[in-house]
Amino acid sequence: MELKAENISFKYPSAKKYLLKDINLELDNNKITGLIGDSGSGKSTLCKILSGYVTKFEGNVTFDGKTLPKKGFKPVQLIYQHPEKVMNPKWKMEQVLAESWDVSDEALNEFGIQKSWLTRFPQELSGGELQRFSVLRSLNPNTKFLIADEMTTMLDAITQVQILDSVLKIVKQRKMGFLLVSHDMNLVDTICDDKIYLKDLNHID
Amino acid sequence: MDKLLDVENVSISFIQYTQGLNQRDLKVITDLTLDIEEGEILAVLGSSGSGKSLLAHAIFGILPENAKLNGKIKYKGKELSQEDKEEIRGKDIVLVPQSVNFLDPLMKISDQAIGNTQNEEEKKEKKIKQREIFEHYNLGPEVDEMYPFQLSGGMARRVLVSTALLSDPKLVVADEPTPGLDEKTVQETLNHFKHMKENGIGVLLITHDIHAALEVADRIGIFYSGYVIEIAKTEDFAGNGENLLHPYTKSLYKALPANGFELTKGHQPLHGEIPTGCPYYNRCDMKFDRCSQERPELVNLGEKKIRCFKYYEEGE
Numbered sequence: 449m450e451l452k453a454e455n456i457s458f459k460y461p462s463a464k465k466y467l468l469k470d471i472n473l474e475l476d477n478n479k480i481t482g483l484i485g486d487s488g489s490g491k492s493t494l495c496k497i498l499s500g501y502v503t504k505f506e507g508n509v510t511f512d513g514k515t516l517p518k519k520g521f522k523p524v525q526l527i528y529q530h531p532e533k534v535m536n537p538k539w540k541m542e543q544v545l546a547e548s549w550d551v552s553d554e555a556l557n558e559f560g561i562q563k564s565w566l567t568r569f570p571q572e573l574s575g576g577e578l579q580r581f582s583v584l585r586s587l588n589p590n591t592k593f594l595i596a597d598e599m600t601t602m603l604d605a606i607t608q609v610q611i612l613d614s615v616l617k618i619v620k621q622r623k624m625g626f627l628l629v630s631h632d633m634n635l636v637d638t639i640c641d642d643k644i645y646l647k648d649l650n651h652i653d
Numbered sequence: 654m655d656k657l658l659d660v661e662n663v664s665i666s667f668i669q670y671t672q673g674l675n676q677r678d679l680k681v682i683t684d685l686t687l688d689i690e691e692g693e694i695l696a697v698l699g700s701s702g703s704g705k706s707l708l709a710h711a712i713f714g715i716l717p718e719n720a721k722l723n724g725k726i727k728y729k730g731k732e733l734s735q736e737d738k739e740e741i742r743g744k745d746i747v748l749v750p751q752s753v754n755f756l757d758p759l760m761k762i763s764d765q766a767i768g769n770t771q772n773e774e775e776k777k778e779k780k781i782k783q784r785e786i787f788e789h790y791n792l793g794p795e796v797d798e799m800y801p802f803q804l805s806g807g808m809a810r811r812v813l814v815s816t817a818l819l820s821d822p823k824l825v826v827a828d829e830p831t832p833g834l835d836e837k838t839v840q841e842t843l844n845h846f847k848h849m850k851e852n853g854i855g856v857l858l859i860t861h862d863i864h865a866a867l868e869v870a871d872r873i874g875i876f877y878s879g880y881v882i883e884i885a886k887t888e889d890f891a892g893n894g895e896n897l898l899h900p901y902t903k904s905l906y907k908a909l910p911a912n913g914f915e916l917t918k919g920h921q922p923l924h925g926e927i928p929t930g931c932p933y934y935n936r937c938d939m940k941f942d943r944c945s946q947e948r949p950e951l952v953n954l955g956e957k958k959i960r961c962f963k964y965y966e967e968g969e
Contacts, residue, residue, distance in 0.1 A: 486835055486836070487834070487835035487836075488835065560918070560919070560920055562920075564926075565923075572923075573923070574700065574701070574703065574921070574923070575700065575701040576700055576701075576920070576921075577920065577923075601832075602701050602832070602861065603700065603701070603861075604699075604700040604861060604863075604905065604908075605863060605905050605906075605908035605909050606904055606905055606908045606917050607700065607920075608908065609908045609914055609915065609916050609917070610916065610917075610918070613916050631836065632910065634909070634910035634911040635910040637910070638910040638914050639910075639914075
């Protein structure tokens with residue numbers, strides 16, 4: 449299964465210049481790719497386009513030969529840097545998870561989530577704990593491709609290893625595609641099979 | 654000689670309502686001990702959400718109403734009361750806040766930097782000084798007339814740093830100064846701190862960014878579950894981490910992608926669920942029987958400090 453971007457161009461309505469111009473990209477589910485770029489270079493915007501969150505752009509994004517669905521579950525899931533911003537603050541954690549899928553005890557264990565956390569509200573957990581939920585929530589059985597946009601930047605090194613270790617296990621087991629966006633070259637070199645630089649793909653002048 | 658800043662056994666708890674009129678006392682910081690000398694950069698390293706920013710708030714006396722502070726905070730050997738803190742903050746001790754959000758959005762940059770003045774003369778004097786320091790940090794005269802929203806990330810950082818230096822402080826407390834900045838601006842910000850150090854200013858750097866801490870700090874205090882568990886020298890973060898003392902610090906070092914990306918299981922106990930014994934007991938691979946029941950104190954070991962029974966005999 450392949451996530452394919454053809455001639456992607458994007459600019460903000462108020463801007464004169466393009467942020468992204470004629471980007472072509474093919475990602476398959478056999479290898480883990482790292483995407484590297486300076487801040488403000490449009491990495492996050494590209495991620496949103498690839499996962500179907502931004503729909504006003506020029507060009508085509510297809511997954512497995514089909515355009516991304518506008519409604520219903522999205523096979524390409526995106527994980528952000530700040531988990532506290534993507535959860536309903538008035539829901540308890542069990543509800544946050546149930547929104548996506550019926551998570552097994554085994555999966556909870558794999559991600560080191562304690563049963564007692566499930567009855568807490570998001571603000572009662574730390575960033576590292578919340579990110580475990582955020583990642584597990586995105587791993588619905590219908591998810592075929594995962595994009596991690598600076599997913600572990602706010603976390604300490606130990607939690608970073610724990611979360612990535614669990615994610616990569618599942619990604620390999622389910623043969624999912626995985627794109628890791630990070631500014632940490634050491635991290636990209638450690639876990640990715642392949643790396644791409646946004647500036648090499650982007651044809652802005 | 655007295656230390657510039659001494660933080661001794663500081664604990665901070667919050668009174669919270671649980672259900673109805675029931676209250677609970679939630680301890681966020683249980684035991685924080687550290688000291689800073691003149692011209693030294695000490696980093697406090699802890700994961701985000703661990704409550705380390707409260708330390709900065711405690712030093713400046715700006716904790717919220719429902720917070721309870723115990724322990725001693727001494728400046729040049731003298732214990733600070735709330736009144737003392739209000740007197741010296743903004744003068745001897747200054748804060749470099751996390752982001753431009755701490756500025757007044759409706760006030761011009763220059764006016765905010767100068768702050769409150771008694772008369773025209775004082776204002777003029779301060780204005781000259783402000784211009785001098787801003788110039789030094791590469792902020793042109795046009796910046797004086799700008800409003801905070803017009804600043805870029807790097808400029809905002811320079812404004813916050815130079816405003817802090819306006820009062821000739823002896824101690825600068827920087828709360829998470831690096832996240833959300835690109836590499837160049839991070840480097841620039843860190844250079845500002847090195848520069849302060851050269852001028853004899855003590856810097857307390859509160860951060861979750863281990864790379865930033867390693868780059869500028871002389872010593873690094875490791876904050877875990879509300880405790881300072883080790884104060885290590887920065888050069889100990891080298892090789893296989895064999896000079897680091899606490900098992901958590903060793904794991905943290907080895908978990909860095911460049912040092913093996915090693916997996917350690919477990920998580921930090923949540924606030925309010927901290928065990929009776931050592932806070933690291935559940936994850937420790939060299940624990941003794943006493944660790945489950947007794948809590949180790951932070952002991953001196955040469956220039957370092959460590960909170961672990963394993964080192965009790967070697968320590969004082």
